[in-house]
Amino acid sequence: MTGLESPRIATEVMNKRLVAGSFSRAATSYDSVAGLQREVGQRLLQLSPEGWHGQLLDLGSGTGYFSLPLAQLPDTRVVALDLAQGMLNFARRTRPHPDINYLCADAEQLPLADSCLDGLYSSLAIQWCQSPERLFAELARVLRPGARALIATLGPETLGELRQAWAAVDRYQHVNQFESQQRIESAFSAGFTIEVFEQRRIVLQFERLKQLTDELKGLGAHNLNPGRQIGLSGRERVKAFRSAYEALRDDQGKIPATYQVYYYRLQRC
Numbered sequence: 001m002t003g004l005e006s007p008r009i010a011t012e013v014m015n016k017r018l019v020a021g022s023f024s025r026a027a028t029s030y031d032s033v034a035g036l037q038r039e040v041g042q043r044l045l046q047l048s049p050e051g052w053h054g055q056l057l058d059l060g061s062g063t064g065y066f067s068l069p070l071a072q073l074p075d076t077r078v079v080a081l082d083l084a085q086g087m088l089n090f091a092r093r094t095r096p097h098p099d100i101n102y103l104c105a106d107a108e109q110l111p112l113a114d115s116c117l118d119g120l121y122s123s124l125a126i127q128w129c130q131s132p133e134r135l136f137a138e139l140a141r142v143l144r145p146g147a148r149a150l151i152a153t154l155g156p157e158t159l160g161e162l163r164q165a166w167a168a169v170d171r172y173q174h175v176n177q178f179e180s181q182q183r184i185e186s187a188f189s190a191g192f193t194i195e196v197f198e199q200r201r202i203v204l205q206f207e208r209l210k211q212l213t214d215e216l217k218g219l220g221a222h223n224l225n226p227g228r229q230i231g232l233s234g235r236e237r238v239k240a241f242r243s244a245y246e247a248l249r250d251d252q253g254k255i256p257a258t259y260q261v262y263y264y265r266l267q268r269c
């Protein structure tokens with residue numbers, strides 16, 4: 001390590017702690033507000049290859065909702081891995097299964113042996129990683145040649161309305177950055193080929209803006225990127241944000257929140 005690298009690493013460690021803390025605190029509320037996450041995860045499960053089995057990894061397993069159907073596949077064991085210990089504790093308590101092992105670890109630094117996995121499932125987690133290149137290098141290392149990886153993640157149009165409303169108020173980064181399809185694909189191109197790709201635009205509709213902001217809080221999906229504003233937003237700024245978002249009500253009079261979802265079924269080369 002050179003001296004120049006250490007501030008970057010320190011910032012990353014701090015950001016990961018924030019992500020882990022935020023999701024751990026949200027463990028008990030997450031399931032009650034995770035409608036979109038259920039829909040995406042179910043669609044991703046439908047992309048499972050015929051006869052999928054063996055040692056599977058549920059990466060960013062959260063409350064373990066999808067670890068369970070994976071563990072119920074014949075002749076399968078699952079590692080449910082998450083950065084947030086609070087999520088794993090909740091999953092172990094509420095969805096126990098003898099063929100699931102829980103592991104608190106970082107997707108970008110997996111404590112797993114080379115080629116030890118027969119498959120990977122990861123729904124709406126990898127967008128929290130710092131470097132797609134480092135993530136996919138790790139996934140290529142731990143998956144055996146020929147193994148399949150099912151991955152759902154978010155594209156840059158996600159929460160565009162939220163970004164647009166804050167942009168009318170200030171220049172801080174209030175909404176997480178999501179990687180482009182091109183950046184994601186170039187990060188995995190050395191280790192994986194694409195078997196299936198789908199893109200869906202899902203627009204949630206809310207009666208009131210507070211329902212959206214409460215949902216994001218309940219999911220633990222706060223903005224934790226560098227560039228966010230630290231501290232409370234001033235009353236005037238929040239008011240300006242609200243009126244900018246209210247102006248975006250759709251033709252049914254609802255508050256829209258767009259999610260751009262990418263679904264991949266990849267094969268390890």
Ligand SMILES: C[S@@+](CC[C@H](N)C(=O)[O-])C[C@H]1O[C@@H](n2cnc3c(N)ncnc32)[C@H](O)[C@@H]1O
Pocket residue numbers: 019020023024034037038041059060061062063064065066081082083084087105106107108122123124125126128129
């Ligand atoms: C939106 S939740 C999705 C949970 C679950 N897959 C689902 O679909 O319900 C994202 C999860 O990814 C986890 N996560 C975020 N960054 C991670 C990382 N670097 N390594 C492992 N897990 C991570 C979070 O702690 C959180 O539980």
